[in-house]
Amino acid sequence: MRNYVFHLLAVVFFFFAASVYAQDGKTVSVGVLSSAQIVEQMERHDQAQLASLQRYRALRHYTAVYRGLSKTIMAEMELEVDYDVSSGKSFRVFSQSGSQMLCRMVLNRAVDSEKEASLNRSATALTTANYRFRLVGSENLAGRTAYILDVEPIAPSKFLFRGRIWVDAADFAVAKMEVQPAKNPSFWISRTLIHHTNAETNGFWLPEHNRSEAKVLIGGTAVLTIDYGKYEVAAKGSLPGIALERP
Helix, strand or coil: CHHHHHHHHHHHHHHHHHHCCCECCCCCCCCCCCHHHHHHHHHHHHHHHHHHEEEEEEEEEEEEEEEECCEEEEEEEEEEEEEECCCEEEEEEEEEEECHHHHHHHHHHHHHHHHHHHCCHHHHCCCCCCEEEEEEEEEEECCEEEEEEEEEECCCCCCCEEEEEEEECCCCCEEEEEEEECCCCCCCEEEEEEEEEEEEECCEEEEEEEEEEEEECCCEEEEEEEECCCEEEEECCCCCCCCCCCC
């Protein structure tokens, strides 16, 4: 069962790799909009960023912790991710430590899942093709106004999610998500919660932090956290080279 929990965390991360929103950071007027108008702007800006973002590089830190059966085990991994518009994402692991089982079953699979998901964005993207949206309000988020939308998948795929997203009212970027999988991967999993944040870097909204927690009916809790690190970004028309130093 413990192996299944480790596998679940990799599955949980899979749809985040595909559905985390990428925006172009252009400023628009803040006003009273319908959910359909907000989602239309989200999709428009997502396409704009895809067209203008040429390359980025960042150092990430992954941590997996399993608490249960009277013991706690953990593993950590540091890697560099390099995105290029012509070739997609590539990953280079600098270090791994802790439980070899966690490294193999959770951390390495999470990276493999992101590679796979990046090749099929349309199937898991946060769009009207995959989700229904309902505007429930707005609030101040990190000093900026954000629309709050409830999201419900059109089909209960295990690679989609349901819950709540916060959409920046100026840039129409998804700034925060609090969701759970649309389809429970197993009877033995009583609850899976995902908290994810994005942040603006040089006009682009990119992943900042992710925490995915799975509770098992008999067996404890497994948690995967990802700190996405500092980005070096190259936009269309800028120099192709990126110099990134490890801390």
